[in-house]
């Protein structure tokens with residue numbers, strides 16, 4: 001089963017992807033996490049991506065399509081995967097189709113802009129494994145420490161209010177058209193984000209007709 005999680009920055013795609021990944025026993029592929037790891041490791045992709053990411057802009061399609069092609073070919077994706085943060089443009093969605101990657105469903109997480117801005121200020125990510133948290137809604141068991149790997153939790157550089165505004169503008173212009181793209185293909189499932197991560201997961205499982 002290949003699933004796509006669509007939604008504005010801060011909608012909770014990363015958190016839901018992790019939960020679904022454990023439940024369905026398929027990996028999550030987060031292009032954001034792959035790019036942040038590339039930056040940490042100083043790879044050519046990382047060097048190319050950094051300035052776009054710092055400015056809240058999208059990394060060029062050809063970079064993303066290259067990364068994802070390699071990742072989807074890996075052994076652990078053969079049973080399926082959850083795509084978190086990809087595709088973000090029509091060109092990326094068309095590249096998935098061209099590559100013959102079957103998509104079973106696209107879950108679009110709906111959230112108000114006010115709630116996004118509130119959530120982004122409390123968002124923390126693990127500097128080692130990329131797991132996401134929120135100081136209010138999804139706190140770690142021990143403050144500042146990742147539940148999964150014990151790594152340090154940090155605020156993302158692109159979570160400053162100014163960059164968040166740029167990312168939202170990019171989302172509306174480049175990514176939102178994917179809602180119509182996948183609706184036309186009969187794949188779209190809309191989910192209104194709940195106040196708790198468990199509530200949102202329950203709604204996602206419901207639209208996917210998967211037993212909780």
Ligand code: AMP
Nearest residue numbers: 031032052053057058059064085086088
């Ligand atoms: P995310 O962690 O998904 O919020 O992504 C963080 C940043 O990485 C985005 O603001 C973009 O600059 C870049 N990025 C991640 N995924 C993509 C993608 N599919 N296409 C273009 N840029 C991406």
